[in-house]
Amino acid sequence: MSTEPCRRWCVLAVLGVVVSMVAGCATLPDPLEVAAGDLLSSGATARLTAEEHGAGHLTSTAASVTVDDATREVAAAARTLAELELTGRRSELRDVLLSEAVTLAGDLHELADAVEAGDDERVAESATELERLDRRLSRLEGRVRSS
Amino acid sequence: MPDRPLPPHPVADGRVLDANIHLLDRAVLDRDGVPVLAVDDVEIDWPDDGGPVLLTSLVLGSGLTSRFFGAHQPRHTRLTVDWREVVDVGSAVQLGADRDDLDATWHERWLRDRVVGRIPGGRHDPR
Amino acid sequence: MNKVFGVALGVLTAIGGFVDIGDLVTNAVVGSRFGMSLAWVVVVGVAGICVFASMSGRVTALSGRATFEIIRERLGPRAALANLVGSFAMTFLTLTAEIGGVALALQLLCGVDPRLLVVPVGLALWVVVWRVRFTVMENAAGLLGLLLVVFLVALVVLAPDWSELGRQAVSGVPSTESPVTYCYYAVALFGAAMTPYEVFFFSSGAVEERWTRRDLGLSRLNVLIGFPLGGLLSLGIAGCAAAVLLPAGVGVASLSQVVLPVATALGVVGLVVVSLGVLAATTGAALETALSCGYALAQYTGRPWGKLVAPIRAPHFHVTVAGVVLVAALLLLTGIDPIMVTEFSVVFSAVALPLTYLPILVVANDPEYVGDRTNGPVLNAVALAYLVVILVAAVAAIPLLVLTRMGA
Numbered sequence: 001m002s003t004e005p006c007r008r009w010c011v012l013a014v015l016g017v018v019v020s021m022v023a024g025c026a027t028l029p030d031p032l033e034v035a036a037g038d039l040l041s042s043g044a045t046a047r048l049t050a051e052e053h054g055a056g057h058l059t060s061t062a063a064s065v066t067v068d069d070a071t072r073e074v075a076a077a078a079r080t081l082a083e084l085e086l087t088g089r090r091s092e093l094r095d096v097l098l099s100e101a102v103t104l105a106g107d108l109h110e111l112a113d114a115v116e117a118g119d120d121e122r123v124a125e126s127a128t129e130l131e132r133l134d135r136r137l138s139r140l141e142g143r144v145r146s147s
Numbered sequence: 148m149p150d151r152p153l154p155p156h157p158v159a160d161g162r163v164l165d166a167n168i169h170l171l172d173r174a175v176l177d178r179d180g181v182p183v184l185a186v187d188d189v190e191i192d193w194p195d196d197g198g199p200v201l202l203t204s205l206v207l208g209s210g211l212t213s214r215f216f217g218a219h220q221p222r223h224t225r226l227t228v229d230w231r232e233v234v235d236v237g238s239a240v241q242l243g244a245d246r247d248d249l250d251a252t253w254h255e256r257w258l259r260d261r262v263v264g265r266i267p268g269g270r271h272d273p274r
Numbered sequence: 275m276n277k278v279f280g281v282a283l284g285v286l287t288a289i290g291g292f293v294d295i296g297d298l299v300t301n302a303v304v305g306s307r308f309g310m311s312l313a314w315v316v317v318v319g320v321a322g323i324c325v326f327a328s329m330s331g332r333v334t335a336l337s338g339r340a341t342f343e344i345i346r347e348r349l350g351p352r353a354a355l356a357n358l359v360g361s362f363a364m365t366f367l368t369l370t371a372e373i374g375g376v377a378l379a380l381q382l383l384c385g386v387d388p389r390l391l392v393v394p395v396g397l398a399l400w401v402v403v404w405r406v407r408f409t410v411m412e413n414a415a416g417l418l419g420l421l422l423v424v425f426l427v428a429l430v431v432l433a434p435d436w437s438e439l440g441r442q443a444v445s446g447v448p449s450t451e452s453p454v455t456y457c458y459y460a461v462a463l464f465g466a467a468m469t470p471y472e473v474f475f476f477s478s479g480a481v482e483e484r485w486t487r488r489d490l491g492l493s494r495l496n497v498l499i500g501f502p503l504g505g506l507l508s509l510g511i512a513g514c515a516a517a518v519l520l521p522a523g524v525g526v527a528s529l530s531q532v533v534l535p536v537a538t539a540l541g542v543v544g545l546v547v548v549s550l551g552v553l554a555a556t557t558g559a560a561l562e563t564a565l566s567c568g569y570a571l572a573q574y575t576g577r578p579w580g581k582l583v584a585p586i587r588a589p590h591f592h593v594t595v596a597g598v599v600l601v602a603a604l605l606l607l608t609g610i611d612p613i614m615v616t617e618f619s620v621v622f623s624a625v626a627l628p629l630t631y632l633p634i635l636v637v638a639n640d641p642e643y644v645g646d647r648t649n650g651p652v653l654n655a656v657a658l659a660y661l662v663v664i665l666v667a668a669v670a671a672i673p674l675l676v677l678t679r680m681g682a
Contacts (some may be wrong), residue, residue: 020673029682041525048522048534057541061385062530062549069528138523172346172354173341174576181587185346185576208575211351238337238642255577255589263589264402272584273407 019079031080036097036144037079038136043104047134050111055117060115067112074105086147093144100140160268164236167171174239175207175228177246183228184208186249189234204229207238207251209229281495284393287416288500293507294559295375296368296466296620298552301508303681304459305515306525308451309442315460318507319467322660324497326468326631329638329649329657333495335479335485337643342573344643345633346638357629358574364626365471367619369563370602373399374612375556384470389607396603399560400596406658408482408581415558421551425510428548429540433574434517442516447617458674458681461667462617465624467508468664469529471566473630478569481586482580490647528613564602568595602643617680626672627664635661 046067053063078101084094107129113121151220156244164170166189176185188210197212204227213220228251246252262271304312334340346354376395378390402411441449447456483491514535515526526532533552537545565581568591572579579591608614635657639648649657 016669017672017676020676023677027681034682037525038527040523043528043536044523046470048518048524048538052537055541057537058545059542062382062533062537062545065385066528066530066534069530073527074302075567134523142397154477172341172351182576183576185574186345187351211355215352215355218647238339252293252671258589260588263592264586270590271405273405273581 001017012019030144031084032091032094032097033144034068035077035101036137036141038073038080039097039101039104040134040141041073042073042077042108043130043137045073046104046111047127047130050123050130053115054120054123054127060118063115064112067108067115070111074101074108075120076103093147097140097144098139100133102143104137107133120138134141160221162236170205170237170240173236175242176239176250177206177242177244178234179245183242183249184245187211188214188225190222190225202230205233207249210249226253279483281492282322282412282414284492284496285500285503286420286644287413288518289350289503289507290416290422290555291412291558291562292420292501292504293422293555294469295371295421295556295612295616296369296469296530296623297508298375298555299512299616300459300462300466300620301511301530302515302519302526303617304463305512306519306531308448308456308459309516309520310439310509310512311442311448312456312460312463313443313512315463316467316505316508316512318663319464320508321470322464322663323468323472324501325653325657325660326473326634327497327501327555328494329653330473330477330634331485331497332490332647333634333637333643334480335487335490335493336645336647337637338481339643340478340481340569340573341630341634342570343576344637345630346574348633348636354574356392356569357633360626360629361470361474362570364619365563365566366598366602367615367622368469368471368568369560369598370605371612371616371619372556372560372563373599373602373608374394374615375529376553376560377606378612379549379553379556382530382533383546383553388612389609392606395560396599398462398600399557399564400599402561403564403581403595403599404592408479409441409612412479413563413583415554415561417556418554419551420457421547422507422511422555424540424544424547424551425514427505428536428544429510429513429517430541432514432535434513434518439516441511452678453676455678455681457670458621458678461624461674462620462681464623464663464667465627465671466620468506468627468628469620469623471563473568473634474569475562477575479568482582482583562601564595567598589648614680620672621675624664626668628661628668631661631664633666 049063049066049070050057053060054060059065078098081094081098082100084090107126111123111126111130113125169182170186170189175186177183184207186205187208188206189202190204192203192204194200206225206227209224209226210220212218228249232241232242232244242249247256254261301316319636330341337344342354345357349357372393373392374681377391380386380391380395381388401670414488431477480493515532518538519526520532520537524531524534529552533545533548536548540547563630569579571594572588572591577590578588580588585592637643638657639654641648
């Protein structure tokens with residue numbers, strides 16, 4: 001292969017990446033929307049985990065792994081939301097989402113404890129709690145999407 | 148490369164090989180059919196008195212950078228196999244020697260004796 | 275009787291060996307977000323890998339030459355080196371994702387932090403490469419990988435609304451997602467189904483198993499039956515996610531979510547089976563990718579390679595394999611998320627695919643390598659159509675990755 005067409009292809013490739021990066025910055029997904037989606041997803045995961053563990057479908061090992069993973073996702077979403085304040089994009093919706101993130105983190109902690117202790121009653125309570133939260137998050141996510 | 152016209156194509160008995168097509172980048176096998184290395188480059192003897200151009204040796208496992216970037220690697224640092232060792236050129240270049248007797252495979256012997264051979268099971272034949 | 279056994283074994287290992295961490299994660303992510311609306315990509319990808327693998331199997335069986343030897347002879351050392359670097363990097367990324375997957379599957383089974391597991395897992399993989407016979411290794415991983423059939427069982431037990439799944443499959447972009455994201459996941463799913471390492475592993479493996487012209491029919495059977503059934507497993511994974519996770523609003527971001535629908539359907543037994551299946555599939559793929567790194571480098575430089583000979587007969591090969599496993603394990607020790615590595619690796623698979631596809635297509639038409647068994651006109655037409663698809667996916671992959679922030 002001669003070098004000339006090769007160089008032309010390289011230039012084209014670099015140009016393509018640069019153009020798409022610029023376009024990518026222009027179409028950045030709204031961080032609020034991403035965070036709301038992540039919260040909804042981890043809340044739903046936790047609720048599903050609590051229900052399945054309560055029904056005896058999940059080993060406690062697998063249940064605690066799932067809850068851990070969900071907790072990490074909540075932490076990432078909370079970080080995104082907190083960063084919005086630093087960039088001066090504070091809004092009422094962001095504050096509500098952040099406080100729900102804290103509630104969810106607390107519920108996840110409670111669920112993890114209950115799973116570890118093997119306390120079926122507390123797991124069931126957690127599931128009810130998470131279901132309520134899930135409904136709130138789902139409404140919030142709808143509001144974020146439409147705003 | 149010297150600034151003079153290439154010599155005319157030899158009309159000779161036997162096979163005509165194109166170094167670019169039949170030699171460069173071909174696999175080299177030893178007398179037992181075990182891969183040695185690939186042909187990275189060839190050394191050509193180009194006499195000033197206009198005598199026949201001769202392919203003297205194959206460069207194995209060391210000539211690629213100079214082929215890419217065009218520099219001349221000092222002869223003593225090149226790992227070569229004399230053309231006289233070649234017994235056949237087909238889809239691979241066949242040597243008459245044992246690969247362990249070639250200079251070109253010295254780092255492999257070093258790696259074998261100093262590292263791989265010392266790990267338990269390194270000499271275990273999986274078959 | 276022996277022949278039937280051989281065919282059955284080949285087909286079963288092809289099914290079990292088809293799914294790796296890329297298929298698991300990508301299909302679950304796609305199922306949980308897009309339902310079955312991207313199922314057509316799996317079908318296209320599986321047909322593509324059948325075309326590609328049957329061509330490269332024929333080239334290997336007839337010429338006895340492996341992929342990278344041919345690539346260097348055909349493209350020259352410079353273009354082949356660029357090709358080697360691209361394919362090697364890609365395969366290494368996949369290896370990292372697979373080792374991460376092994377650790378995550380073990381975590382599901384025993385609860386140990388995956389970061390504590392990666393080094394022992396790497397060590398175990400190395401011991402297998404060092405000591406275990408090629409066919410034993412391949413058959414064990416493939417047969418145990420068949421446990422993933424549990425995804426299909428779970429889907430049946432879940433008894434989803436099949437007409438709804440069917441409607442999703444033909445409905446195009448769901449209203450909740452943007453078309454760009456849809457395209458991004460189409461490319462990722464295509465990359466997951468048509469991973470380049472599968473092909474050069476397949477062709478080098480053919481040399482390791484000493485294929486000849488006689489085995490050609492058998493190998494084609496393995497590919498043409500095994501891979502589509504493997505693709506069915508992929509669809510099962512997506513279907514489970516679409517049936518359980520999509521309605522619940524769960525977007526898959528971890529392996530524990532991938533297996534959740536199976537637990538819902540089949541309980542603890544299903545969970546253990548699916549975890550073991552994931553463990554086997556990722557272990558098998560980790561071995562294949564590690565070996566593929568060694569194959570690619572050794573074939574480019576012309577050095578001896580493979581597990582048919584004692585390690586001392588192929589020292590560079592074994593040092594390469596051990597080296598890549600070590601570096602991949604160290605990379606995972608830094609705490610990077612294996613799921614994210616997986617998502618990267620499937621997209622870059624799509625980018626690297628033309629590098630190996632094109633030379634194989636050229637050589638499959640070259641009588642110097644395959645004698646009178648060159649591609650027929652029909653196969654060539656299909657293969658050329660796939661070349662276009664593969665090029666489009668490769669060119670679109672990185673812009674889509676940047677444009678969608680990895681599908682966020």
